[in-house]
Amino acid sequence: MEKALNGLREALKKSNRVAVLTGAGVSAESGVPTFRGADGLWKNYQATDLATPEAFAKDPELVWEFYNWRRGLISQKTCNPAHTALVELERLISEFTLITQNVDGLHLLAGSQNLLEIHGNIWRVKCTKCREVTLDRAPNMGHLPTCDTCGGLLRPDVVWFGESLDPGILQHAVEASRSCEVMLVIGTSSVVQPAASLAFEAKSGGALVAEINIERTPNSDLMDFVLLGKAGEIVPKLVENWG
Numbered sequence: 001m002e003k004a005l006n007g008l009r010e011a012l013k014k015s016n017r018v019a020v021l022t023g024a025g026v027s028a029e030s031g032v033p034t035f036r037g038a039d040g041l042w043k044n045y046q047a048t049d050l051a052t053p054e055a056f057a058k059d060p061e062l063v064w065e066f067y068n069w070r071r072g073l074i075s076q077k078t079c080n081p082a083h084t085a086l087v088e089l090e091r092l093i094s095e096f097t098l099i100t101q102n103v104d105g106l107h108l109l110a111g112s113q114n115l116l117e118i119h120g121n122i123w124r125v126k127c128t129k130c131r132e133v134t135l136d137r138a139p140n141m142g143h144l145p146t147c148d149t150c151g152g153l154l155r156p157d158v159v160w161f162g163e164s165l166d167p168g169i170l171q172h173a174v175e176a177s178r179s180c181e182v183m184l185v186i187g188t189s190s191v192v193q194p195a196a197s198l199a200f201e202a203k204s205g206g207a208l209v210a211e212i213n214i215e216r217t218p219n220s221d222l223m224d225f226v227l228l229g230k231a232g233e234i235v236p237k238l239v240e241n242w243g
Helices: 002-013 024-028 053-058 060-074 081-092 106-110 167-179 195-204 231-238
Strands: 017-022 095-100 115-117 120-127 133-135 154-158 182-186 208-213 225-228
Touching (some): 017 195, 053 060, 060 154, 081 106, 081 231, 106 115, 182 195, 182 231
Parallel strands (some): 017 095
8 A cells, every 4th residue: 555655646646637536435434424325315205316307307396305405414423534635736736627426516615726526516506497506505495495696496416316417527627537647436336437537537637546435346447556445545655745
């Protein structure tokens, strides 16, 4: 592990362009439940069954009850050492892009600047009628929140299962991955597309690609470095002894 850490740190120090992809594993270390696994169950519903446009069309009040629960839970969480270390890495690298699959807003809370939230942000709401997007950090939005502008029903401004990512944000993520010299893939299972393909984009562009995760993933064999362990323990070590 120490040899891999030193090798990766040296590669980062020599790089001008770095891209980072983070997933649920980073937020899990702050106590945010993931959608998959045992903590993806809420009131006997699978979270993956509620986070869909079909579920919202059928029973928006139930979906909002679920998201109010998530907002209330996330409002009590804070960023962890992995979040803060990535802020420090951004300060050290001239061209740095952080791409996250997480919707909890913890990277923003930590101070990340050049951030692409490809799956949206749970603290933003979008009107289903006029499409206006606003920020609202209330832990509970009520049963069926409505738009202040037009009175239309609001929905969380997140990408649900079955929906497409914002094409502009996705294109920016792809371009950052293709042009980087080093890419870090942190706390993600590498199974959710299109995010999982970004490591391949980086590799095809000639980048060194490193994976930091508690276990190996389907993309591990592609990686130049695989560092197994908690992101909150490993990522801070990458910015130590920078010199």
